[in-house]
Amino acid sequence: MVRRSVVAGCGAYLPDRVVTNEELVQRVDTTDEWIVQRTGIKTRHIAGDDQKTSDLAIAAARQALEHAGMNASELDLVVLATATPDHTFPSTATTVQAALGMTRGAAFDVQAVCSGFVYAMNVADNFVRLGQAKNVLVIGAETFSRILDWEDRTTCVLFGDGAGAVVLLGQDASGDSSDRGVLANCLHSDGRHHDLLYVDGGPSATQTVGHLRMEGPEVFKHAVKNLSSVVGEALEIAGLHTDDVDWLVPHQANKRIISSTARKLRVSEEKIVMTVERHANTSAASIPLALNDAVRDGRINTGDVLVLEAMGGGFTWGASVVRW
Numbered sequence: 046m047v048r049r050s051v052v053a054g055c056g057a058y059l060p061d062r063v064v065t066n067e068e069l070v071q072r073v074d075t076t077d078e079w080i081v082q083r084t085g086i087k088t089r090h091i092a093g094d095d096q097k098t099s100d101l102a103i104a105a106a107r108q109a110l111e112h113a114g115m116n117a118s119e120l121d122l123v124v125l126a127t128a129t130p131d132h133t134f135p136s137t138a139t140t141v142q143a144a145l146g147m148t149r150g151a152a153f154d155v156q157a158v159c160s161g162f163v164y165a166m167n168v169a170d171n172f173v174r175l176g177q178a179k180n181v182l183v184i185g186a187e188t189f190s191r192i193l194d195w196e197d198r199t200t201c202v203l204f205g206d207g208a209g210a211v212v213l214l215g216q217d218a219s220g221d222s223s224d225r226g227v228l229a230n231c232l233h234s235d236g237r238h239h240d241l242l243y244v245d246g247g248p249s250a251t252q253t254v255g256h257l258r259m260e261g262p263e264v265f266k267h268a269v270k271n272l273s274s275v276v277g278e279a280l281e282i283a284g285l286h287t288d289d290v291d292w293l294v295p296h297q298a299n300k301r302i303i304s305s306t307a308r309k310l311r312v313s314e315e316k317i318v319m320t321v322e323r324h325a326n327t328s329a330a331s332i333p334l335a336l337n338d339a340v341r342d343g344r345i346n347t348g349d350v351l352v353l354e355a356m357g358g359g360f361t362w363g364a365s366v367v368r369w
Contacts, residue, residue, distance in 0.1 A: 046217050046218065046219070046220065047174070047217070047219075047224075048174050048215050048216070048217060049173075049218040049225065049226030050169060050170045050173040050181070050214070050215060051213065051215075051216050051226040052212070052226070052369065053112075053113040053114075054109045054112030054113025054115070055108075055210065055212075055336055055337045055340050056104075056106065056109030056111070056209065056337060057105050057207070057208065057209045057210070057333065057334050057338070058101050058104035058108065058207065059090040059206075059207045059324070060092045060206055060207070061090075061093070062090060062091045062093060063088050063091075064088065064090075065087065066086070066087055072195060073196065073197075073198040073201060073202070074198055075198045080202050083299075083301070084202070084203060084299050084321070084325075085299065085301070085319075085322055086300075086321055086322060086325045086326075087323065088323055089204065089205030089206075089324060089325035090205050090206055090207055091205065092190060092191075092206040096188070096206075097188065098129050098137055098186050098187060098188045099131050099137050099141055099144070099186075101186045101187075101188065101206065101207060101208035101330075102125060102127075102137065102141050102208045103141050103144045103145065104208065105186065105209050105330075105333070106141055106210045108210070109210035110212060113214075115212060117145035117146050117147040117182075118146065118147065118148075118149075119180050120145075120147050120150055120180050120181070121149075121151075121172075121177075121181060122152070122172055122177075122180075122182070123142050123145075123150075123184070124138065124154075124155055124165045124168050125138035125141060125152070125154050125165070125183075125184040126154070126156070126157065126162045126164060126165040126183075126184065126185045126186075127154060127185070127187055127328075127329055128187065128189075128192075128328055128329065128358075129187050129191055129328075130154060133248050136152065136153050136154040138152035138153050138154050138184075139152045139153075141184065155168060157329070157359065158242075158328060158357030159298060159326070159329065159331070159355050160296070160329075160355040160356060160357040160359075160361040160362055160363050161185055161328065161329030161357065162183070162185035162209070162296075162331075162332045162333055162353070163232070163353055163355050163363040163364065163365055164232060164363060165183050165184070165185065165329075166183055166211075166213075166227065166353070166365050167232055167365065169183045169213055170227045170230060170365075173213060178215070179214065179215040180212065180213070180214055180215070181212070182211075182212055182213075183210065183213060183333075184210040185209050185328075185333045186207075186329065187206060187208070187327055187328040187329055187330045188206045189204040189257070190205070191254070192254060192256055192257050193256060194257070199261060200257055203298075203326050204325055204326045204328070205324055206327060206330075207324060207334050208330050208334075209330050209333020209335075209336065210333055211333060211336070213227070221284070222283055222284040222289075224368060225347075225368050226367065226368060227365060227366070227367050228282075228283035228284075228285070228367065228368055229279045229282035229283035229366040230282075230363065230364070230365045231278045231282060231363055231364050231365075232362075232363040233275060233361070234359050234360060234361045235359070238267065238359070238360045239358075239359070240260075241259070241267070241360070242257075242259045242264050242357070242358035244256065244257050244358075245258055265299070265302060267356070268298070268302045268356045268362075269306050271360070272295070272302075272306045272354050272356055272362060273306050273309040273310050275354065275362055275364045276306075276352055276354050278364070279352065279363075279364035282366075283366040285350060285366065287311055287312055290316060290350050290351075290352050291350050291351065292316055292318055292339065292345055292350075292351045292352070293307060293312050293316055293318065293351075293352050293354070294318045294332055294335050294336050294339065294351055294352065294353050295318075295319075295332070295335075295353075295355065296326075296331050296332055296355030296356065296357075297319070297320050297324055297326060297327065297331035298321070298326045298331070298356075299321065299326070300319065300321050300322070303321065304317075318335045318338065318339045318345075320338055328357065329357075332353050332355060336353070346369065347369055348369065350366065350367070350369075351367045351368075352364060352365070352366055352367075353365045353366075
């Protein structure tokens, strides 16, 4: 027997304000056609001036707990993935913990940028497997609009704000690929590529928040190669093949990256959960936001095999295989 992390509920939150490509055209030298053709993005949600990352995370967390039929008092652990925390410290996860009324266990942040949710799932799953936690809340939440250079047309059109969450429950299982829950995780990083995708600020380096900087074409090349490779690794660990995959739930960075990765994996477009058109790139929030969409509209059903995959600045990248 082994312990599996079974997804018991999911939730999401998107800020009310929706920014269209047409609105961005008024601010920077770009066109709706250029944005859609190169990224697939048409709209993105932007947090209000009075909204912090924790506010988005709390809303998504509450929905996930409700979906799971659980109270926050039953949680043992909160793992929150974000690259845009409320403060340098304390962790945003502890702010969420307090707001939910959770007074036991532990809460902390994980920072792997766009790969953050996959990293957080891996961390949470390890806690469950080791018997250190039974009920875990995993959140991806970002206010990337706060670190964008709104005069840089190559980056400001790509990102949005939002949060998504899942509740994991530890359950005994047989230990084979027919189990429900997280079947495999695989993580990688390569710090040599720092200058291809980074923020030019930070409390230690510059004492400023800074802005996101990216070499788009180079990131694209690495993304397709790394993502297709890590998905293959994760499926091998799970004892499954690409033919067994019911749904690919990728980080929603760019439609071309998602489609190119799927083609390399030989996964049909019909099996991809895609929300980038409406949400843009919400970094660590993008996978749980897409997952919530597909669960709520009935696409994902009990027994389905899901692959979650992402790559982010650093570079970091990873994949999780989950049987719903």
